[in-house]
Amino acid sequence: MTTLNPVAVNSTPPIRRSLIARIVQIIDPRALIIYVILLVASLFFLFPMAWMAGTSLKTIQEVGQPQLSLLPAVPQWVNYTKLFNDENFYRSYANSLFVVTMVLLGTVTSITLVSYAFSRLEWKGRNIVFALMLGTLMLPAQATLVPQYVLFYNLGWIRTFNPIIIPGFFAGGAALIFLLRQFMLGIPKELDEAAMIDGANPLQIWWYIILPLSRPAIATITVFLFVGQWNNLVQPLIYLQRAELYTMPIYVAQKNNLQESPLPWQDVMAASVLFVIPVLVVFFFTQRYFVEGIQMTGSKG
Amino acid sequence: MDIAAQERINNLLWSAATVIFIIVGSIAIGHLARIIARARGLSEGDQRKVYWGFMFASPWIIGFVIFVVGPALASLYYSFTNYRLGKSIDYIGLDNYRTLLLGQGAQGRRFMDAMFNSFYYMVVGVPLQIVVSLGMALLLNQNLRGMRIFRLIFYLPVILAGGPAILLAWRYMLAGNGGFVNITLQGAAHSFFLIDWLYRTFIFAVEAFNSFYQGIATGDALGPFKYAVPALIGFALLLSFVRGEWTESRQNRARTVVEIIGGALTVILVARGLVAEPLDPSLIYGIGAAAALAALGAVLNDQPRRVRLWQIIPLLLGGVTLIGLILTGNPDLALYIPAVVIAAVPLLLTLFIRVKRTRTLVLLGGALVLALIVLIRLIPGQLDNGGLAIIPQYLTFGTTIQQPSSLDYLNKAYNTTTPVALWFYGLVVAVLLGLVLSNNRYPRAQKIVIYVGTVVFALILVSSALDGVRFFKDYDAISAAAGTPNYHFALFNQAVAAFPNDNRVPLWMGNQLWAKPSLILITVWSSGAAMLIFLAALKGVPKQLYESAEVDGANRWQQFWKITLPMISPALFYNIVIGVIAALQTFETIYILQTPDTQESLASAAYFLFTRTFTQLEIGQGAAVSWILAVIIVLATVLQFRYSRWVHYEA
Numbered sequence: 001m002t003t004l005n006p007v008a009v010n011s012t013p014p015i016r017r018s019l020i021a022r023i024v025q026i027i028d029p030r031a032l033i034i035y036v037i038l039l040v041a042s043l044f045f046l047f048p049m050a051w052m053a054g055t056s057l058k059t060i061q062e063v064g065q066p067q068l069s070l071l072p073a074v075p076q077w078v079n080y081t082k083l084f085n086d087e088n089f090y091r092s093y094a095n096s097l098f099v100v101t102m103v104l105l106g107t108v109t110s111i112t113l114v115s116y117a118f119s120r121l122e123w124k125g126r127n128i129v130f131a132l133m134l135g136t137l138m139l140p141a142q143a144t145l146v147p148q149y150v151l152f153y154n155l156g157w158i159r160t161f162n163p164i165i166i167p168g169f170f171a172g173g174a175a176l177i178f179l180l181r182q183f184m185l186g187i188p189k190e191l192d193e194a195a196m197i198d199g200a201n202p203l204q205i206w207w208y209i210i211l212p213l214s215r216p217a218i219a220t221i222t223v224f225l226f227v228g229q230w231n232n233l234v235q236p237l238i239y240l241q242r243a244e245l246y247t248m249p250i251y252v253a254q255k256n257n258l259q260e261s262p263l264p265w266q267d268v269m270a271a272s273v274l275f276v277i278p279v280l281v282v283f284f285f286t287q288r289y290f291v292e293g294i295q296m297t298g299s300k301g
Numbered sequence: 302m303d304i305a306a307q308e309r310i311n312n313l314l315w316s317a318a319t320v321i322f323i324i325v326g327s328i329a330i331g332h333l334a335r336i337i338a339r340a341r342g343l344s345e346g347d348q349r350k351v352y353w354g355f356m357f358a359s360p361w362i363i364g365f366v367i368f369v370v371g372p373a374l375a376s377l378y379y380s381f382t383n384y385r386l387g388k389s390i391d392y393i394g395l396d397n398y399r400t401l402l403l404g405q406g407a408q409g410r411r412f413m414d415a416m417f418n419s420f421y422y423m424v425v426g427v428p429l430q431i432v433v434s435l436g437m438a439l440l441l442n443q444n445l446r447g448m449r450i451f452r453l454i455f456y457l458p459v460i461l462a463g464g465p466a467i468l469l470a471w472r473y474m475l476a477g478n479g480g481f482v483n484i485t486l487q488g489a490a491h492s493f494f495l496i497d498w499l500y501r502t503f504i505f506a507v508e509a510f511n512s513f514y515q516g517i518a519t520g521d522a523l524g525p526f527k528y529a530v531p532a533l534i535g536f537a538l539l540l541s542f543v544r545g546e547w548t549e550s551r552q553n554r555a556r557t558v559v560e561i562i563g564g565a566l567t568v569i570l571v572a573r574g575l576v577a578e579p580l581d582p583s584l585i586y587g588i589g590a591a592a593a594l595a596a597l598g599a600v601l602n603d604q605p606r607r608v609r610l611w612q613i614i615p616l617l618l619g620g621v622t623l624i625g626l627i628l629t630g631n632p633d634l635a636l637y638i639p640a641v642v643i644a645a646v647p648l649l650l651t652l653f654i655r656v657k658r659t660r661t662l663v664l665l666g667g668a669l670v671l672a673l674i675v676l677i678r679l680i681p682g683q684l685d686n687g688g689l690a691i692i693p694q695y696l697t698f699g700t701t702i703q704q705p706s707s708l709d710y711l712n713k714a715y716n717t718t719t720p721v722a723l724w725f726y727g728l729v730v731a732v733l734l735g736l737v738l739s740n741n742r743y744p745r746a747q748k749i750v751i752y753v754g755t756v757v758f759a760l761i762l763v764s765s766a767l768d769g770v771r772f773f774k775d776y777d778a779i780s781a782a783a784g785t786p787n788y789h790f791a792l793f794n795q796a797v798a799a800f801p802n803d804n805r806v807p808l809w810m811g812n813q814l815w816a817k818p819s820l821i822l823i824t825v826w827s828s829g830a831a832m833l834i835f836l837a838a839l840k841g842v843p844k845q846l847y848e849s850a851e852v853d854g855a856n857r858w859q860q861f862w863k864i865t866l867p868m869i870s871p872a873l874f875y876n877i878v879i880g881v882i883a884a885l886q887t888f889e890t891i892y893i894l895q896t897p898d899t900q901e902s903l904a905s906a907a908y909f910l911f912t913r914t915f916t917q918l919e920i921g922q923g924a925a926v927s928w929i930l931a932v933i934i935v936l937a938t939v940l941q942f943r944y945s946r947w948v949h950y951e952a
Contacts (some may be wrong), residue, residue, distance in 0.1 A: 031445050035447075048474060106319075123347075141886070144369055145910070146920060146924045150379070253892070268473075271466075272469055
């Protein structure tokens with residue numbers, strides 16, 4: 001504080017700040033400039049979302065003409081009711097929810113098991129297996145994308161949900177395993193030992209001790225997986241190939257490919273708004289985990 | 302029952318089966334591990350530990366085998382075949398790699414375009430992203446109220462940018478005609494002349510830069526500009542060392558830069574040289590000569606570990622070239638075999654010689670022979686039609702385009718110089734510089750080299766730039782006079798012909814020159830993850846450092862460069878690695894934003910892979926692309942870790 005605000009510090013008694021000093025602090029020119037920059041930047045960062053929401057309530061005429069108003073003259077809620085009457089929309093939403101739920105179930109469960117093995121258990125060969133796992137961090141997804149497709153093709157899994165969901169059960173995502181493992185390493189070792197003396201086996205320790213204590217880290221990986229999977233476009237695009245199975249990202253992306261001219265942007269944006277709402281809701285309630293998760297992966301260097 | 306519901310139930314059954322499979326598999330692996338542990342004589346307790354450990358880890362182990370190891374091996378095999386889904390597999394050797402790496406045919410051309418696009422995202426996009434996110438983090442690191450909210454706002458785009466919705470909103474906002482962004486910009490431009498001027502300069506700069514880049518990417522003849530680029534690299538590098546003492550840290554920095562440039566160029570040249578048919582040994586020998594010279598430098602500098610490395614490279618390359626030459630029955634065989642033997646023997650010998658003096662002399666012999674071969678190949682102008690002879694002329698500002706009369710003349714004088722030749726000059730420059738700068742014996746000589754080199758590069762740069770500008774103009778005029786349309790850097794000529802008038806607008810997603818900048822705008826918009834990492838790093842910088850710097854009278858600018866940046870260098874490093882890898886893998890954004898007009902100029906390597914494999918079902922070539930990508934990504938990561946010496950991990 002000293003470097004930022006010499007005025008406030010100099011003019012206040014050390015224990016209680018007077019009202020005047022606090023006002024002086026608020027209108028500190030340096031802070032003011034920073035706030036102005038931040039507000040302008042926020043406008044840049046938030047505007048596309050506002051524009052999306054505003055457009056979704058416009059009429060086709062308003063969308064067609066070049067104009068700057070963010071909000072429509074009269075909100076057209078009909079753009080949304082149209083979607084609610086669209087069978088494809090419902091099905092895509094249900095498909096997305098299903099896929100996300102299954103992926104989360106499979107991946108989170110298997111990742112907690114594997115991270116437990118890598119952090120709490122001490123076994124010969126652990127370091128080798130762990131090094132292998134970290135090695136896959138380097139391997140780009142592209143290297144296996146093509147042959148995986150061939151594998152699923154030969155299994156007859158194209159045009160099913162399986163290629164998206166089943167690999168999750170095998171603890172996909174080395175970065176997330178690493179994140180959870182780092183967290184689990186921080187849990188005091190004495191807890192396991194005490195439980196061991198009481199005759200608990202590792203499975204019980206995992207369930208009764210480690211899982212409850214790792215809840216924040218598990219929440220972190222869950223929200224990451226959720227956002228990643230909800231937005232996932234590539235794999236559904238590759239594997240689903242069938243209108244009935246489309247998830248929301250494809251549904252929204254397809255709106256863009258309509259051969260209508262001019263493109264009914266208000267419909268596209270209405271679908272987009274409904275698509276981003278779950279992500280936004282999850283984000284606002286769990287933003288703490290996002291921040292911690294990102295900073296944890298980054299700080300490992 | 303509708304199909305989706307049916308498929309969901311189907312998937313539930315499969316999921317249940319998978320769970321059972323994993324449980325059974327885990328128990329089996331656990332038991333197997335215990336049996337092995339017992340056989341190796343581990344104690345009862347250790348056996349139990351091994352059992353539980355492997356059991357818990359086996360979901361990942363099984364998945365690793367099924368979804369990573371198996372597919373990776375399979376794709377390596379596919380990459381040597383012409384496999385198409387549902388058709389038979391034929392082994393076709395290196396054909397896929399040849400098509401891709403040499404840019405042969407329509408598909409090879411498309412792949413090259415995609416690589417150039419990815420490169421653009423890397424060198425233009427990543428630095429912008431780093432600067433913006435670091436700036437944001439610095440602002441947010443102030444001790445003021447409400448920073449948490451701003452942090453949230455800046456991070457929000459990240460979670461949305463992964464999905465199609467917000468990308469569509471961007472696409473709508475960036476519409477060329479009547480889009481929100483353009484109307485706002487135009488409104489601002491009309492309100493005040495200075496903004497108008499800035500706005501038009503911006504349009505001019507973006508269009509000129511992108512059309513020029515596109516010209517290079519599509520392999521247009523570069524004319525005299527081909528000398529300007531390596532000269533620019535050399536000039537910029539040396540200029541930064543002209544002022545101040547030539548210290549140890551500067552020397553390390555110079556060496557690092559030179560090695561990175563040289564390494565990247567070498568990989569490109571070797572990869573292309575190896576799959577070329579007929580094999581072109583000039584490039585490979587050039588690299589061999591460069592490596593031998595570098596080995597010599599390492600010997601003089603007493604760096605035994607480097608010597609080995611640099612010796613092994615030319616030997617390996619020489620061997621591979623020879624085998625290739627023999628296999629293809631190249632007529633130059635008579636020229637190469639004795640040369641290779643003469644060069645290889647000293648290189649091989651020095652692997653076993655311990656005395657430094659002898660080793661230097663022997664190595665010198667090998668390096669000279671290889672260098673001689675390269676020169677023999679270069680002097681008759683086989684690589685670029687004698688273009689190197691221009692350089693001495695350039696040093697006296699003598700230009701080469703004198704009274705050009707016909708299209709024929711220009712075509713002949715500047716025969717299609719592919720980027721390969723350009724890379725080659727860059728490589729030579731890099732190695733020579735590295736050689737001189739890394740030799741500690743003669744500090745004054747280094748100083749002189751730096752001064753003289755800066756001047757030389759500046760002369761070449763200015764001269765070739767002048768010549769280049771004239772070349773472009775003449776080409777334009779002559780082709781117009783000849784009545785032929787000017788295909789040569791046509792877009793560039795168009796873009797720089799006139800300053801944009803006041804009703805011009807950026808065309809963003811609708812135009813090939815604006816598509817890449819638009820994509821970068823969106824990646825910069827969603828660079829909040831990097832911002833968070835920077836912020837965490839900034840919070841970790843001890844406050845006392847700034848306080849003591851203030852006492853010493855350092856201003857904020859100095860504090861940033863001397864304290865903040867070194868202290869957050871791990872975060873910077875991490876963000877660069879992630880950014881570069883992401884640039885190669887850009888997919889969703891392109892998929893959503895592309896139009897038939899802009900697809901070619903947007904497509905990244907990952908996007909090309911996608912279309913090739915999943916829309917055209919060319920599994921074989923797709924697999925080759927994925928392996929090239931994998932190698933590039935791994936190399937980029939290794940290179941970045943190798944050269945992270947400037948990263949301070951401890952306070």
